[in-house]
Amino acid sequence: MKNHLPVVELLKQIREKNPVVHHLTNWVTIYDCAQVVKTLGASPVMAHAREEVADMAGIASALVLNIGTLTPEFVEAMKTAAQTANRKGIPVVLDVCGAGATRLRDQKAFELLDQVRIDILKGNVSEIARMAGEKVRTQGVDAVQVEKDMVALAQRLASQRRMVVVITGKEDIVTDGKTTYLVRNGHPMMGKVVGTGCMAASVIGTFAAVEKDLAVAAASALACFEIAAECAVKKAKGPASFKEKLLDGLFTLDAKVLGRMQKVFLA
Amino acid sequence: MKNHLPVVELLKQIREKNPVVHHLTNWVTIYDCAQVVKTLGASPVMAHAREEVADMAGIASALVLNIGTLTPEFVEAMKTAAQTANRKGIPVVLDVCGAGATRLRDQKAFELLDQVRIDILKGNVSEIARMAGEKVRTQGVDAVQVEKDMVALAQRLASQRRMVVVITGKEDIVTDGKTTYLVRNGHPMMGKVVGTGCMAASVIGTFAAVEKDLAVAAASALACFEIAAECAVKKAKGPASFKEKLLDGLFTLDAKVLGRMQKVFLA
Amino acid sequence: MKNHLPVVELLKQIREKNPVVHHLTNWVTIYDCAQVVKTLGASPVMAHAREEVADMAGIASALVLNIGTLTPEFVEAMKTAAQTANRKGIPVVLDVCGAGATRLRDQKAFELLDQVRIDILKGNVSEIARMAGEKVRTQGVDAVQVEKDMVALAQRLASQRRMVVVITGKEDIVTDGKTTYLVRNGHPMMGKVVGTGCMAASVIGTFAAVEKDLAVAAASALACFEIAAECAVKKAKGPASFKEKLLDGLFTLDAKVLGRMQKVFLA
Numbered sequence: 001m002k003n004h005l006p007v008v009e010l011l012k013q014i015r016e017k018n019p020v021v022h023h024l025t026n027w028v029t030i031y032d033c034a035q036v037v038k039t040l041g042a043s044p045v046m047a048h049a050r051e052e053v054a055d056m057a058g059i060a061s062a063l064v065l066n067i068g069t070l071t072p073e074f075v076e077a078m079k080t081a082a083q084t085a086n087r088k089g090i091p092v093v094l095d096v097c098g099a100g101a102t103r104l105r106d107q108k109a110f111e112l113l114d115q116v117r118i119d120i121l122k123g124n125v126s127e128i129a130r131m132a133g134e135k136v137r138t139q140g141v142d143a144v145q146v147e148k149d150m151v152a153l154a155q156r157l158a159s160q161r162r163m164v165v166v167i168t169g170k171e172d173i174v175t176d177g178k179t180t181y182l183v184r185n186g187h188p189m190m191g192k193v194v195g196t197g198c199m200a201a202s203v204i205g206t207f208a209a210v211e212k213d214l215a216v217a218a219a220s221a222l223a224c225f226e227i228a229a230e231c232a233v234k235k236a237k238g239p240a241s242f243k244e245k246l247l248d249g250l251f252t253l254d255a256k257v258l259g260r261m262q263k264v265f266l267a
Numbered sequence: 268m269k270n271h272l273p274v275v276e277l278l279k280q281i282r283e284k285n286p287v288v289h290h291l292t293n294w295v296t297i298y299d300c301a302q303v304v305k306t307l308g309a310s311p312v313m314a315h316a317r318e319e320v321a322d323m324a325g326i327a328s329a330l331v332l333n334i335g336t337l338t339p340e341f342v343e344a345m346k347t348a349a350q351t352a353n354r355k356g357i358p359v360v361l362d363v364c365g366a367g368a369t370r371l372r373d374q375k376a377f378e379l380l381d382q383v384r385i386d387i388l389k390g391n392v393s394e395i396a397r398m399a400g401e402k403v404r405t406q407g408v409d410a411v412q413v414e415k416d417m418v419a420l421a422q423r424l425a426s427q428r429r430m431v432v433v434i435t436g437k438e439d440i441v442t443d444g445k446t447t448y449l450v451r452n453g454h455p456m457m458g459k460v461v462g463t464g465c466m467a468a469s470v471i472g473t474f475a476a477v478e479k480d481l482a483v484a485a486a487s488a489l490a491c492f493e494i495a496a497e498c499a500v501k502k503a504k505g506p507a508s509f510k511e512k513l514l515d516g517l518f519t520l521d522a523k524v525l526g527r528m529q530k531v532f533l534a
Numbered sequence: 535m536k537n538h539l540p541v542v543e544l545l546k547q548i549r550e551k552n553p554v555v556h557h558l559t560n561w562v563t564i565y566d567c568a569q570v571v572k573t574l575g576a577s578p579v580m581a582h583a584r585e586e587v588a589d590m591a592g593i594a595s596a597l598v599l600n601i602g603t604l605t606p607e608f609v610e611a612m613k614t615a616a617q618t619a620n621r622k623g624i625p626v627v628l629d630v631c632g633a634g635a636t637r638l639r640d641q642k643a644f645e646l647l648d649q650v651r652i653d654i655l656k657g658n659v660s661e662i663a664r665m666a667g668e669k670v671r672t673q674g675v676d677a678v679q680v681e682k683d684m685v686a687l688a689q690r691l692a693s694q695r696r697m698v699v700v701i702t703g704k705e706d707i708v709t710d711g712k713t714t715y716l717v718r719n720g721h722p723m724m725g726k727v728v729g730t731g732c733m734a735a736s737v738i739g740t741f742a743a744v745e746k747d748l749a750v751a752a753a754s755a756l757a758c759f760e761i762a763a764e765c766a767v768k769k770a771k772g773p774a775s776f777k778e779k780l781l782d783g784l785f786t787l788d789a790k791v792l793g794r795m796q797k798v799f800l801a
Contacts, residue, residue: 031298055371142552240781247505
């Protein structure tokens with residue numbers, strides 16, 4: 001069953017409201033995370049000092065956490081920011097970048113899930129499988145295959161933790177445990193560019209800043225980002241020009257393109 | 268009254284002398300700050316370990332500080348670097364990125380102003396208003412409107428602190444308290460790209476490395492950067508291609524383009 | 535004497551095996567280091583927390599260290615990662631970025647050489663001269679001229695330390711003390727882009743992940759990277775478009791281009 005998400009409406013709201021999206025993210029893709037948020041029309045802010053994260057989360061409309069280059073101290077700052085976000089009622093997105101690769105990542109990802117309220121958990125297939133308790137061993141930050149029904153796994157994890165679970169891949173799975181969206185946009189070139197996964201989490205955070213149904217927000221965000229990717233790849237000559245065209249395309253993305261290309265289904 | 272700044276002459280000096288410009292800057296735009304300095308023909312160096320910042324400032328011709336992703340420890344390293352710069356007599360630029368957004372930023376920005384000599388203070392309208400004691404609350408790192416005569420405010424702050432004050436915006440204000448330049452180059456697209464503000468501070472630092480009149484240096488730097496931006500926007504399709512063309516354009520910027528486009532006035 | 539390196543074969547192996555290349559690198563060029571590795575077909579991972587570097591090195595096929603934005607704590611994490619790499623027998627590349635500029639850099643670079651096994655030492659002419667005990671004073675991270683026979687110096691250092699020494703420059707010197715390759719590809723534009731030196735170290739690490747003769751790996755890596763640079767510069771309008779085309783070009787680099795352009799000699 002095909003489902004039409006309010007992509008155009010949400011994009012319009014982002015461009016009108018310019019919500020502040022606070023990040024505690026990794027040092028590799030921090031620029032791209034900020035730029036993709038700004039490109040959408042929102043206002044990114046990256047602040048990680050434990051002494052100011054509560055203040056910064058206090059002026060934000062969404063909080064995005066990413067453990068890509070975590071340290072124990074950095075994760076403590078994430079918790080402080082998330083506590084403010086939780087109190088204030090703004091959505092918290094957690095990208096469990098590299099979960100399954102080291103004990104530290106697993107331990108800290110579970111600590112975040114247990115000690116603060118995560119509203120949207122996002123990762124690739126092996127990262128989310130690890131978060132659901134599977135014994136996968138990821139190879140760094142790239143996905144490895146998992147022999148599981150990932151839709152069922154995502155739904156179960158979403159229900160258990162009462163959060164939205166997002167698994168990115170050829171077909172993205174977005175579920176709150178009840179409604180499950182399958183987003184079939186995107187292109188393999190996204191996997192050749194460092195940071196598209198992190199940027200996806202930032203785009204999700206930006207949409208979540210303006211849409212209360214967080215499964216709708218996340219699925220709309222992914223559709224939007226991946227439609228821009230599909231358009232970009234047509235004009236790209238490799239990963240670097242692809243990234244440029246992806247960001248340029250997101251900046252001017254409109255109803256015409258979005259309406260024609262959206263490939264979202266209900267599981 | 269229109270004023271012609273020695274943009275061409277200063278750019279030539281930078282390209283000939285290749286001054287080292289030492290940065291303690293933020294983790295979001297650190298690459299762009301380094302690249303813009305190198306593009307101008309100077310030699311950027313980014314070093315923040317407290318154990319080496321004095322040595323590094325010792326071989327530099329200018330020091331650029333930016334509190335965009337500050338921590339208390341990082342600010343201590345800034346002070347150490349600035350003390351060496353002060354002793355050596357090289358100019359210190361401080362970009363008060365995000366001042367007014369959190370108590371930590373305000374406190375640390377004032378500490379820097381009070382404990383070391385800042386030669387050029389740079390920020391957007393709300394950041395500088397905050398540094399002048401106004402009760403603005405900035406939304407992260409993007410400017411909010413301030414109902415003040417910003418020229419008068421900048422002049423007063425410059426006189427009080429005996430430094431050059433730079434307010435970037437549609438019309439940039441550069442003043443040492445006596446002479447005030449209004450730079451009217453630039454394009455709104457600059458506001459769509461993360462890091463143009465930080466890069467502007469690095470460009471200012473680079474010009475300050477070769478020109479003793481720091482108001483002239485800062486106004487020339489902004490004119491130069493913003494003329495390149497005006498040229499870039501004509502060929503850009505969005506923020507990412509704009510940034511590429513901006514850096515490419517700065518690399519080859521010459522007297523012909525600079526002379527034709529410079530829009531600098533005296534207040 | 536002209537020498538043909540197995541560039542095509544090694545590039546094929548990288549694209550087939552997708553080795554994990556673990557980095558503890560600097561914060562300026564961390565994105566480009568990751569992207570260049572991914573562009574070649576390998577899997578970059580950047581992780582620096584002392585609590586996880588051993589685990590991460592444990593799943594990697596090569597380790598790349600870069601002291602560009604070092605702190606004492608960061609160097610301790612490098613040692614921990616290198617100890618795992620040494621035990622596991624995977625190659626460790628050290629880019630002594632900025633050696634000769636500050637006492638901290640010199641001290642920490644020598645500590646790394648003395649306390650763990652570095653398999654490939656890489657730097658520009660003044661950085662490597664410093665590592666060989668010469669009293670050069672580098673200007674930040676850019677090379678200064680050294681009045682020495684650099685081939686002899688590299689060979690001596692390689693023999694003393696039983697490692698491969700790589701000096702990048704107009705003509706790159708790669709030696710294990712016995713065989714010395716001179717790679718004559720490349721273009722001065724590489725020196726106008728921040729991060730080409732750091733990326734070169736990452737490319738070397740990626741080739742070293744699939745080739746046991748580390749001098750062959752390093753020379754092949756440089757030839758490959760610099761041939762892509764030569765192709766890129768033909769279509770570039772400045773440093774930013776050059777970098778884009780360099781990464782795009784590496785992504786599709788094939789036997790035809792490589793075979794035609796390779797300019798490697800034996801000293």
